Amino acid sequence: MATSTVPGPGAPATLVGKAAFEVDDRLIVAGPVRRTLNKVFPDHWSFLLGEIALYSFIMLLLSGTYLTFFYDASMKEIVYEGSYSALRGIEMSAAYESTLDISFDVRGGLFIRQMHHWAALLFVASIVVHLLRIFFTGAYRRPRETNWFIGVGLLVLAMLEGFAGYTLPDDLLSGTGLRIFSAVFLSIPVIGTWVYFTVFGGDFPGELIIGRLYILHVLIIPAVLLALIALHLLILVKQKHTQFPGAGRTEHNVVGNRLFPTFAAKATGLLFIVFGVLAALGGLVQINPIWQMGPYNPSQVSAGSQPDWYIGFVDGGSRIMPPWEIDLWGYHIPPVLWGALGIPGIMFSLLAFYPIIERKLTGDTASHHLLQRPRDVPVRTSLGAMAITAYLVLFISGGNDVVADKFDISLNAMTWAGRIGFLILPPIVYWATYRLCLGLEQHDREVLEHGIETGVIRRLPSGEFIEVHQPLGPVDEHGHGMLAYGGASVPKKMNQVGGARRAIRGFFKPIEEPAAVQREAEQEARGLESEQARRQLTGSGRPSEGGRPSEGGRPSEGGKPQQEPRA
Amino acid sequence: MTTTDPRPGSTGGADEPGQLHGGPDDDYSPEQLAAMDRTELDRLGARLDGVEILHVEPVAPIGSALDKKNTRLVTLWFALAGLLSLAFVVVFLGSGWFLPSWEWRIESGTWQSLYTPLLGATMGGALIAVGVALVLYVKKLLPHETAVQDKHDGSHFDRVTTGATLMGGLDNSGLPRRKLLVGVLGVMSLAFGAMLVSLLGGFIKNPNKGNPLGTTPWAEGVRLLRDDGTPIRPGDQQPGSLATVFPAVEGGDRAYDAAVMLIRLRPEQIESLVPAAGREDFGVGDYVAYSKVCTHAGCPVSLYEQETSRILCPCHQSQFDVTQGARPVFGPATRSLPQLPISVDEEGYFVARGDFPEPIGPSFWNIGRLN
Numbered sequence: 001m002a003t004s005t006v007p008g009p010g011a012p013a014t015l016v017g018k019a020a021f022e023v024d025d026r027l028i029v030a031g032p033v034r035r036t037l038n039k040v041f042p043d044h045w046s047f048l049l050g051e052i053a054l055y056s057f058i059m060l061l062l063s064g065t066y067l068t069f070f071y072d073a074s075m076k077e078i079v080y081e082g083s084y085s086a087l088r089g090i091e092m093s094a095a096y097e098s099t100l101d102i103s104f105d106v107r108g109g110l111f112i113r114q115m116h117h118w119a120a121l122l123f124v125a126s127i128v129v130h131l132l133r134i135f136f137t138g139a140y141r142r143p144r145e146t147n148w149f150i151g152v153g154l155l156v157l158a159m160l161e162g163f164a165g166y167t168l169p170d171d172l173l174s175g176t177g178l179r180i181f182s183a184v185f186l187s188i189p190v191i192g193t194w195v196y197f198t199v200f201g202g203d204f205p206g207e208l209i210i211g212r213l214y215i216l217h218v219l220i221i222p223a224v225l226l227a228l229i230a231l232h233l234l235i236l237v238k239q240k241h242t243q244f245p246g247a248g249r250t251e252h253n254v255v256g257n258r259l260f261p262t263f264a265a266k267a268t269g270l271l272f273i274v275f276g277v278l279a280a281l282g283g284l285v286q287i288n289p290i291w292q293m294g295p296y297n298p299s300q301v302s303a304g305s306q307p308d309w310y311i312g313f314v315d316g317g318s319r320i321m322p323p324w325e326i327d328l329w330g331y332h333i334p335p336v337l338w339g340a341l342g343i344p345g346i347m348f349s350l351l352a353f354y355p356i357i358e359r360k361l362t363g364d365t366a367s368h369h370l371l372q373r374p375r376d377v378p379v380r381t382s383l384g385a386m387a388i389t390a391y392l393v394l395f396i397s398g399g400n401d402v403v404a405d406k407f408d409i410s411l412n413a414m415t416w417a418g419r420i421g422f423l424i425l426p427p428i429v430y431w432a433t434y435r436l437c438l439g440l441e442q443h444d445r446e447v448l449e450h451g452i453e454t455g456v457i458r459r460l461p462s463g464e465f466i467e468v469h470q471p472l473g474p475v476d477e478h479g480h481g482m483l484a485y486g487g488a489s490v491p492k493k494m495n496q497v498g499g500a501r502r503a504i505r506g507f508f509k510p511i512e513e514p515a516a517v518q519r520e521a522e523q524e525a526r527g528l529e530s531e532q533a534r535r536q537l538t539g540s541g542r543p544s545e546g547g548r549p550s551e552g553g554r555p556s557e558g559g560k561p562q563q564e565p566r567a
Numbered sequence: 568m569t570t571t572d573p574r575p576g577s578t579g580g581a582d583e584p585g586q587l588h589g590g591p592d593d594d595y596s597p598e599q600l601a602a603m604d605r606t607e608l609d610r611l612g613a614r615l616d617g618v619e620i621l622h623v624e625p626v627a628p629i630g631s632a633l634d635k636k637n638t639r640l641v642t643l644w645f646a647l648a649g650l651l652s653l654a655f656v657v658v659f660l661g662s663g664w665f666l667p668s669w670e671w672r673i674e675s676g677t678w679q680s681l682y683t684p685l686l687g688a689t690m691g692g693a694l695i696a697v698g699v700a701l702v703l704y705v706k707k708l709l710p711h712e713t714a715v716q717d718k719h720d721g722s723h724f725d726r727v728t729t730g731a732t733l734m735g736g737l738d739n740s741g742l743p744r745r746k747l748l749v750g751v752l753g754v755m756s757l758a759f760g761a762m763l764v765s766l767l768g769g770f771i772k773n774p775n776k777g778n779p780l781g782t783t784p785w786a787e788g789v790r791l792l793r794d795d796g797t798p799i800r801p802g803d804q805q806p807g808s809l810a811t812v813f814p815a816v817e818g819g820d821r822a823y824d825a826a827v828m829l830i831r832l833r834p835e836q837i838e839s840l841v842p843a844a845g846r847e848d849f850g851v852g853d854y855v856a857y858s859k860v861c862t863h864a865g866c867p868v869s870l871y872e873q874e875t876s877r878i879l880c881p882c883h884q885s886q887f888d889v890t891q892g893a894r895p896v897f898g899p900a901t902r903s904l905p906q907l908p909i910s911v912d913e914e915g916y917f918v919a920r921g922d923f924p925e926p927i928g929p930s931f932w933n934i935g936r937l938n
Contacts, residue, residue, distance in 0.1 A: 010600050010601040034616065035616045038612065038613045038714075039616075039716070040716035085673050104670070107662070111683050111690075114687075176882065180866065183863070183865045183929035186931040187929065187931065188932075189932055190932055193775070193932060194771065196774065198771050198772060203779045203780070248621070251718075252717060253715050253716060253717055255713065255714070256713070256714065257712060257713075257714065258618065261705075262711075265701050265709070266701070269698045269702040270702075272701065273695055273702075275698075276690075276693070276695030276697075279690040279691035279694055280692070280695070281687070281691070282687050282691075283686045283691060284684050284687045284688060298821070298822070298823035298860075299813070301866050303870060303881045318863075318883050319883045319884060323898065324901070325901035325930060330934075330935030330936040331932055331933060331936065332931065333932075334863075334931070335863070336899070336930075369718060401884060412897055415884060
């Protein structure tokens with residue numbers, strides 16, 4: 001073949017080069033690989049939230065696979081004779097026994113089990129935070145509605161997956177949760193009892209449910225999750241990332257780092273850190289100590305029973321729902337339906353269809369690749385804050401017995417607080433957020449028009465005191481800034497525009513010498529501080545007007561030399 | 568252009584590339600490429616992918632004090648990761664070998680309690696150290712490059728040509744003309760789908776066969792047993808106390824619908840007792856028995872506050888008043904806890920006089936219509 005003999009110039013000389021040539025000669029991958037390596041990723045911390053979810057999922061697959069080698073999804077009743085002496089001689093299911101064995105008789109088993117549980121909590125949490133970032137910046141707008149829809153589906157599936165996994169140990173806590181779930185099935189109008197008998201293969205609890213949840217948990221839901229995640233990422237790569245507005249950023253480009261090596265190294269670093277945090281949590285922070293609960297027994301329950309955090313709001317909805325049962329000639333619709341299915345159903349439907357609702361209401365059907373700052377879309381931001389408030393009220397109500405116990409409040413008062421709070425807090429938060437957005441918008445405009453407050457107070461010859469303002473750009477004849485707001489963050493402090501040395505680092509107390517920071521700023525080739533150094537060298541002793549803040553917003557002083565009158 | 572090779576004995580393929588080959592290889596000869604240095608080639612390839620390198624902020628020059636300091640920092644983090652990984656291996660495998668056994672028992676000591684935390688600390692530490700080292704590598708040792716990539720909108724050309732191909736194929740198939748074929752195909756698809764879906768029928772169980780939701784193991788003459796299997800007689804319990812009892816039938820103590828609370832009322836509770844209509848004789852003396860399954864979501868109602876005569880369900884905080892026929896007085900529950908009619912048999916032990924008069928547990932659609 002003509003192509004197997006390498007033409008003279010550019011022929012690979014090194015061993016790696018030759019190997020790469022051999023591979024490409026067979027697979028023709030050099031072009032796609034180069035395109036992948038050159039792909040540009042925007043650089044912003046909030047873009048890493050989705051990655052945390054992805055890495056938690058990988059951790060779930062790895063640790064979960066490990067656990068399947070030891071877990072026995074059987075509801076066969078046996079008498080425990082294992083090494084945890086407090087439970088010896090007690091009847092329990094094989095599922096519960098094998099989970100005890102993972103915790104006490106498998107070397108490192110408890111570590112992996114706890115890591116798996118923590119990863120599940122982080123998985124759902126990072127999906128939620130990622131979703132909030134997408135929501136508040138408007139990243140779901142056309143052309144990304146499909147990916148938003150897939151994302152909401154992933155959230156719901158992740159919660160179901162978590163619930164199924166939580167139930168597998170068949171301990172007292174998870175069994176109680178399953179019992180409540182069975183009541184939710186029963187509450188469905190018309191077909192409720194049929195659904196209930198179909199799910200459990202007969203009356204609760206039956207002998208099938210753990211095996212069914214197991215296959216859902218380890219095969220069916222993960223397979224769907226994996227397929228949807230792959231689709232989510234494929235669409236993301238195809239559509240390219242959104243980005244925040246900024247210098248050089250347009251609707252038609254992406255500014256950032258190329259995949260190789262910068263982004264790849266950062267993403268790998270984040271993967272290791274997420275894994276590391278999960279491993280540390282799995283070893284150091286106990287979670288779901290099932291041996292303290294004991295095996296499931298339908299006649300027992302422990303006080304203060306709490307589900308995993310992401311089911312809490314469903315529980316809260318059931319707790320604050322008033323006892324309203326609809327009775328239609330002997331056919332009943334119980335209140336469980338509204339609390340446990342109605343509220344989450346409405347919530348996830350609104351969430352899933354929000355891009356379409358917004359498009360209908362605003363009439364904005366254009367494609368958007370630049371993100372919005374939450375303050376610039378007050379209605380959406382306020383709706384989001386309102387939804388979060390309603391969610392938090394439900395979430396806190398899900399643990400209202402714990403709150404009542406720890407803070408010594410009446411339990412009934414907590415329930416009433418949840419009922420009233422669910423109705424009146426969201427509108428209040430809507431109003432407050434709306435005002436906050438308008439205020440922030442207004443301040444941006446004000447800084448653009450009048451400049452940054454320098455903190456320098458000057459006395460005019462007339463005796464009047466004024467604060468000197470630093471305009472951000474050219475000013476018109478009235479001294480007003482001529483820059484228009486472009487959707488990007490407006491600098492509001494002098495050190496953000498190089499007009500002062502940067503802030504000294506340190507969260508609780510300074511971790512560097514202010515003098516060293518000053519020296520560093522003076523050595524830099526830009527900013528006022530370098531001017532300062534030059535001035536000190538020339539020894540004039542008086543700041544000249546070079547780089548000195550002008551008096552934006554003081555048109556009458558605009559043309560005058562900015563020298564203070566000497567005494 | 569022909570796709571067949573006319574030469575005798577040929578299988579039909581030509582040995583020359585087709586005329587539509589094209590691509591950047593036509594624009595850049597190997598000689599031209601060989602004359603470029605690596606940076607130029609990198610930029611050239613990037614430009615072909617719609618990427619422009621706007622700005623590269625170089626790192627500290629190799630060999631400078633800052634470079635050495637940064638290299639040392641990254642190296643240290645990687646070394647720390649290695650050390651912690653080794654520590655994990657030592658703790659994990661060394662236990663029970665040259666270290667004390669890892670197997671935790673209630674009576675065992677500090678090492679066993681520290682085993683899992685040590686695994687977490689070492690593995691977590693190692694993974695975090697690798698992550699930190701990588702991030703520091705990017706921040707301190709890699710040049711900071713700012714690149715910009717073009718975003719392409721949909722191409723009108725692609726849409727028109729793809730549409731033509733699709734519609735041409737559909738037209739060639741003749742489906743739009745062959746109405747009967749399409750009609751049969753539609754009906755067949757429905758039947759085919761129904762065939763696949765009908766397999767799910769294997770899951771379905773009839774909840775109305777034998778009235779499982781309306782009946783429990785309780786029946787006339789079934790004794791009330793404690794969880795240790797012993798029967799109870801009047802006077803065994805203190806006034807104001809509650810005992811969970813089960814029916815004396817096979818598996819009665821594990822049935823989800825059988826648990827009953829046997830409550831002995833205090834004298835002042837009896838004074839304020841308001842039994843449900845028609846159930847004045849369900850109790851025996853100062854004893855009443857109610858289903859333990861909450862009528863809201865099916866949890867066992869467990870917390871009895873005898874001062875207020877209230878039973879609280881710990882799941883959703885429904886509260887029932889035992890002096891008023893276990894009527895719900897707070898929370899989301901809507902129905903009273905069903906009362907079990909009890910009496911005392913000839914040996915003096917508590918027995919049921921029959922099953923509950925209504926279904927126990929959470930409400931469902933046809934709960935008011937069960938026989």
